[in-house]
Amino acid sequence: MQYWLFKSEFATFSISDLAHAPNQATTWEGVRNYQARNFLRDDINVGDQAFFYHSTSQYSKYSPPGIVGIIEVVKSGYPDDSAFDPNSRYFDPKSCREKPTWYQVDVRLVKSFTHYVGLDLIKASPELKDMVVARKGNRLSISKVTPDEWNFICFFLSRGKTVEQWW
DNA sequence: GCCAACGTTGGC
DNA sequence: GCCAACGTTGGC
Numbered sequence: 001m002q003y004w005l006f007k008s009e010f011a012t013f014s015i016s017d018l019a020h021a022p023n024q025a026t027t028w029e030g031v032r033n034y035q036a037r038n039f040l041r042d043d044i045n046v047g048d049q050a051f052f053y054h055s056t057s058q059y060s061k062y063s064p065p066g067i068v069g070i071i072e073v074v075k076s077g078y079p080d081d082s083a084f085d086p087n088s089r090y091f092d093p094k095s096c097r098e099k100p101t102w103y104q105v106d107v108r109l110v111k112s113f114t115h116y117v118g119l120d121l122i123k124a125s126p127e128l129k130d131m132v133v134a135r136k137g138n139r140l141s142i143s144k145v146t147p148d149e150w151n152f153i154c155f156f157l158s159r160g161k162t163v164e165q166w167w
Numbered sequence: 168g169c170c171a172a173c174g175t176t177g178g179c
Numbered sequence: 180g181c182c183a184a185c186g187t188t189g190g191c
Contacts, residue, residue, distance in 0.1 A: 007189095034175095055189055055190085056189050056190050064190080065189080119190080136190095137188090137189090137190095138172090138188095138189085139172075139174075139187080
């Protein structure tokens with residue numbers, strides 16, 4: 001069992017979209033980065049849990065960006081169908097069904113937070129400062145989270161406070 | 168809206 | 180294999 005962090009832009013697919021999806025589940029499609037693809041194809045297993053992270057976007061209600069929920073993997077890596085669909089924004093003519101370039105997993109919502117863990121708090125916490133998402137210029141949309149980082153963040157969330165209240 | 172940082176592409 | 184140019188991401 002491993003822990004991960006999945007990024008999504010608020011305007012593209014929000015935690016609210018997931019909460020309202022059938023069975024509160026979705027296909028995590030459209031990842032077009034090789035390092036993240038390798039995670040999806042080779043390393044992410046059923047039962048793995050991940051933080052749902054909203055990065056900065058124009059319409060996001062989350063400012064600063066941050067971790068807004070927990071999701072669980074319900075189907076491990078399989079070819080990303082959106083790459084084969086000319087009408088999809090994720091269409092990639094170089095990927096074919098015989099030898100797919102891109103992979104996806106299926107996830108379901110475990111928990112949506114009322115109080116989220118903002119990037120400012122992540123950066124300000126010595127326990128979290130090594131998280132991939134805290135690194136300058138980081139663009140990796142799927143990254144590993146250590147058990148210590150996971151537990152620390154869950155501890156924060158169990159306090160039930162907003163970032164402002166905590167500080 | 169700006170721009171730094173990054174990943175990918177393509178010419179050589 | 181190098182690296183400049185380009186397009187994109189994402190914090191602010």
